[in-house]
Amino acid sequence: MLDKLDLRSFKLHPQRDAVLNEVHARPFMQLVPPFKVVHFAFLAKGDAATSVRRGFVAFCRERDLPPPQLSAKHHQIDIGPVVLRWEQHAEFATFTWIAQSPFARQTEDAQGAVHSLMSALRQEGQLLVAIKLDVEQNASPLKRAEQLFDKSSLAMVRIKGGTSVMASDFRVDEDGFTKILVCDLGLTPHNLGALVQRLLEVETYRPLALLGLSVALELGPFVDRIDRRLGEVLDEMQGAEGLKLNNHLLAELTALAASFERGATGSLFRFDASRAYYELVQSRLSIIEGSEIADYPTWSLFLARRMAPAMRTCETTKDREVTLSVKLARAADLLRTRVDVEIERQNRDLLHAINERTGQQLRLQCTVEGLSVAAIGYYVVSLFGYLAKGAHDVGLRVEPSYLTAACVPIAVGVIWLVSYNTRKRHLKHRDEPSVTGE
Numbered sequence: 001m002l003d004k005l006d007l008r009s010f011k012l013h014p015q016r017d018a019v020l021n022e023v024h025a026r027p028f029m030q031l032v033p034p035f036k037v038v039h040f041a042f043l044a045k046g047d048a049a050t051s052v053r054r055g056f057v058a059f060c061r062e063r064d065l066p067p068p069q070l071s072a073k074h075h076q077i078d079i080g081p082v083v084l085r086w087e088q089h090a091e092f093a094t095f096t097w098i099a100q101s102p103f104a105r106q107t108e109d110a111q112g113a114v115h116s117l118m119s120a121l122r123q124e125g126q127l128l129v130a131i132k133l134d135v136e137q138n139a140s141p142l143k144r145a146e147q148l149f150d151k152s153s154l155a156m157v158r159i160k161g162g163t164s165v166m167a168s169d170f171r172v173d174e175d176g177f178t179k180i181l182v183c184d185l186g187l188t189p190h191n192l193g194a195l196v197q198r199l200l201e202v203e204t205y206r207p208l209a210l211l212g213l214s215v216a217l218e219l220g221p222f223v224d225r226i227d228r229r230l231g232e233v234l235d236e237m238q239g240a241e242g243l244k245l246n247n248h249l250l251a252e253l254t255a256l257a258a259s260f261e262r263g264a265t266g267s268l269f270r271f272d273a274s275r276a277y278y279e280l281v282q283s284r285l286s287i288i289e290g291s292e293i294a295d296y297p298t299w300s301l302f303l304a305r306r307m308a309p310a311m312r313t314c315e316t317t318k319d320r321e322v323t324l325s326v327k328l329a330r331a332a333d334l335l336r337t338r339v340d341v342e343i344e345r346q347n348r349d350l351l352h353a354i355n356e357r358t359g360q361q362l363r364l365q366c367t368v369e370g371l372s373v374a375a376i377g378y379y380v381v382s383l384f385g386y387l388a389k390g391a392h393d394v395g396l397r398v399e400p401s402y403l404t405a406a407c408v409p410i411a412v413g414v415i416w417l418v419s420y421n422t423r424k425r426h427l428k429h430r431d432e433p434s435v436t437g438e
Helices: 016-024 047-062 107-120 141-148 189-238 243-263 267-288 299-393 400-431
Strands: 035-043 074-079 082-088 092-100 126-136 155-159 164-168 178-184 289-292
Touching (some): 035 107, 035 189, 047 074, 047 082, 082 107, 092 107, 092 189, 126 189, 141 155, 141 178, 155 299, 164 189, 178 189, 189 267, 189 299, 267 289, 299 400
Parallel strands (some): 126 178
Antiparallel strands (some): 035 092, 082 092, 155 164, 155 289, 164 178
16 A cells, blocks of 8 residues: 555645755766776856856757756766766866777877867866876886876875775876876776766865965955054044044045955855865765875875865955954944944034023023013003093093003003913923924
């Protein structure tokens, strides 16, 4: 019953096939010595990666060979006795040519065929890695390696199990290739294919890891200059007083931070990538290497002598970048706080001055209001005097001067009371909190 379970009744994760098949990606080839391998790696990501894939598809179709599937990251084709293996990685693409017998016995013809075919593959990416790897059946690997390589930089090691020896001096020959020699002493085709692929990966990841070193060396003087100028700005901040000077320092510090971020763009990715590639190199070598040979260093010891300091330089530069970025941010925040405090102090002084002017205006207004009460009272009393005189003239028994005199305190008191109540209402409305935004 369990054998008849059907997964189609379940809702499958869209990435299920991809993650399950990842362990089968880039399978090892089964190889039989003797043979030669020519390996190229081109930097290609984004549009360049698309162009590399398009060129490889066109190459396959021109020769009536099956092109890679749309989602494929690796593809292998046979062109006569020559095998071409294409692989697409995150930021580079590789082309591996394997020339087996009879081409292995006809070296010049094999290299000529590979050269003509590789020239037909249009490449827009930059070539970083070019390797020639020879696999021979030789019972004297030490003698053969000393014939091919510079003894001063020769590194040799037996692989685990002692069935093969690998050697290289990691130098670039006159044609621009790095050479590797493998003397097979009895590996199975599958294990030999795995060994060859791992050796190619070591020599491909090694230059990619060292790309971070050039970035670190270029950034070193730039980081020193930014760090030095930051110290000068911090010294100026200690004695800086006044909003104008603090604003000037803040503008300079902001420009310094922008310049630093612009100059360091992409470097953190490069350093992280270098560390990852270096770890891959160490991982592959730990899988391959066995015992030492004669007085020659192993690959791990030879490469660590230069790669380990380079990686430490990258890590140190990365740490300095991160630390400097934090220091710039803290300094900018501190200076921005000082500017804000200075602005608040100025606002406080401005409000204090406004309050003083308001008080002066209020006192002046009170004085003016007192004069206004007297003036308005004078006009009211005058009008009342005309009214009293008119009443007297029409025959009423009133004394205009007495009535006018009696009207003076009444008129002035009423006018003052009206003025006082009006001013009180205005002050009450002014002191009430605004609820416009509630």
